[in-house]
Amino acid sequence: MTTFAKTGLIGMMLAGTTALPAMAQDISWIYCGDRIDPVHENYIAEWEAMNEGWTVTPEVxxxxxxxxxxxxLAAAGSPVGMAYVGSRTLKEFAINELIVPVPMSEDExxxxxPHxxxxxxxxxxQWGVPIAFSTKAMYWNKDIFEAAGLDPESPPTTWEETIDAARQITENTDFSGYGLSAKTFDNTMHQFLHWVYTNNGQIIDSDDNIVMDSPEVLQALEAYRDIxxxxxxxATAYEQNEMRAIFLDGQVGMLQASIGTAFRAMETDMNWGVTNLPTGPAAEGPGTLLITDSLVVFSETGVxxxxxxxxxFITSPDVQLEYEMSPDAGLTxxxxxxxxxxxxxxxxxxxxYIDGIEFGGPEPLFTDYTGFQNVMIEMVQAVVTGDAEPAxxxxxxxxxxxxYK
Known part of the structure; x- marks a missing residue:
């Protein structure tokens, strides 16, 4: 692969390290979560049975x-065989030569x-294998809509309609119209990117050009100001899960959220609906940010x-679908x-959650993802607080x- 200078936090950690290969017959796996999903437990055992002498050892x-x-561990020269990571970090891992390619065939x-x-x-x-996928949709509280004089069965389909509905709710009821998250969390950036991708915008193109300063992205930032x-x-006091709790408590009219919100809403007595994310003036169709987590394979392990x-194998179509459909997954x-x-x-x-995929866009890849994230959060917060004009x-x-590109 092309040799690059070491970048970001990974680059600092790499200084002065020497790789130590892992044991040849075991694949160590850093597994994110509170426990191993039973689906994965079953298929680990199946794979081991088909591969005599090989074991997979997850560390939760x-x-x-x-x-x-x-x-x-990778930067210190003691990499695990495989890990679950946010796909947004793959470019940084690849440039720092910590992971190996996981190429896919055209059939795969x-x-x-799409995307x-x-x-x-x-x-x-390809530098990883997707194992988890998230998209967003818009929820609305039908009782709040009715109280505001809005049609409870007709949610807004455009940004303009969304802002107007939020205004009517705020002016005509004791509830807030919209749940906007702008705390110093990565989902503040994610929430904004959903607006970018519902207006045919981009942040960085395939040639690594920053193309964010565009009419499409400016319209998204102006809509943030207006809502x-x-x-x-x-809004800067709330991250996504905190705002979701406010919505589920029946205190806000509209919210953009993942499929897990539907499962939680079913446990309440709320009269709710969910629909495609509203679109901006430049949209070609319903969109969403496409967020994946991936399995990456570290270099210098011998496995x-x-x-x-x-x-x-563990992300093959039948296995993956079984995992996605497990009760606690909450995945698209x-x-x-x-x-x-x-x-x-x-x-x-x-x-x-399916409709938005065709016109959705991937999470942008940067060599220093934390730096990228912080720039985006600061931009959103400056507009939300009125400290800066969108342009x-x-x-x-x-x-x-x-x-950071």
Whole structure:
């Protein structure tokens, strides 16, 4: 691969390290979460039975620490065989030569929904295997809509309609119109990117050009400014899960959220609905940010080829669908199938999560993802708090991102 200077936090950790190969017959796996999903437990055992002499040893690490632990071990020269990471970090891992490519055939790529493979592709090569996928849809509280004089069965379909509905709720009821998250969390950036991808915008193109300072992205930032007065007061105090709790408590009219919100809403007595994300004036169709987490295979372990084989097995279509459909997963399916079609027919609240994929966009890949994230959060917060006009904030942020691409 092309040799690059070491970058970001990974680059600092790499200084002065020497690789120590792992044991040849075991694939160690940093597994994010509170426990191993039973689906994965079953298929680990099946794979081991088919591969005599090989074992897979998962280490369960909490969500807040798992990726940092995998990175620290790799940079210290003691990499695990495989780890679960946010796909947004793949470019940084690849440039620092911590992971090996996991190339996909055309037949493999064709099995996924559009743009999914883009979330793990850098310089034309795949650097991970998607294992989890998230999209967003918009929820609305039908009782709040009715109280505000809005049609409870007709949610807004455009940004303009959304802002107007939020205004009417705020002015005509004791509730907030919209749940806007702008705390110093990564989901503040994610929430904004959903607006970018519902207006045919981009942050960085396939040639690594920063293209964020565009009419499409400016319109998204202006819409953020315009909806802030009708959102929950003090948006910078709330991250996504906190705002979701406010919605589920029946205190806000509209919210963009993942499929897990539907499962929680079913446990309440709320009269709710879910629909496609509203679109901006430049949209070509319903969109969403496409967020994936991936399995990456670390270099200098001695088990790279077998780890790639296992990673593809544990994310193969039948295994992956079984995992996605497990009760606690709360994931959007990665691949279309007859089973997914049946799911949407039986549970229509799934449809918006699938509809947005075609016109959605991948999470942008940067060499210093934390730097990118912080620039985006600062831009959003500056507009939400009124400290900067959208055009000025956007131009400044686009310039800053040149340092992180």
């Amino acid at each position: 690490v909490g969500w807040a620490q798992c990726q940092d632990k995998a990175t620290t 790529m064709a099995l996924y929904y 999914i493979v883009d979330t793990v592709t850098f310089e034309g090569t 802030t007065p009708y959102s929950v007061p003090g 790279e080829d077998k780890a790639i084989e296992f990673a593809k 399916p990665l691949r279309p199938s007859a089973a997914v079609d049946d799911l949407v027919a039986e549970a229509p609240h799934w449809a918006p 000025d904030a956007l131009t400044r942020a686009a310039g800053q991102l040149e340092d």
